[in-house]
Amino acid sequence: MLQRKDAPLILVVEDEPLVRLDITLAMVDAGFSVIEVPDAEQAIELLETRGSIGLVFTDVELAGELNGFDLARTVKERWPHIPVLVTSGRAAPRADIADSFIPKPYDPNAVISQARALAA
Structure with a gap:
């Protein structure tokens, strides 16, 4: 986890390590705090334990049993106050x-x- 004091905390879920690292570093440079995980299952575990x-x-296409749309649906059902920003090179927006x-x-x-607009 890369964290800055008083910065919005972003959960990045991406199974490609270099893509995940690249966007994580860009977000930290932009002033966000970031937690990164490679799959939806780990993301849900973090959401269950971190209220911040x-x-x-x-991403939509993730390793594991759940894809990014499954994760987004779960977030909307269980944590409706948390905005979800989805990305994909193949799937259509939902x-x-x-x-x-x-x-x-x-x-x-x-x-x-987009993260700034949604996390405001």
């Missing part, structure tokens, strides 16, 4: 379960801009 998460940023969608490949600045 201000945004979930997830406005019914995500607060926002950014297609891959994405510009990290676009993700940061």
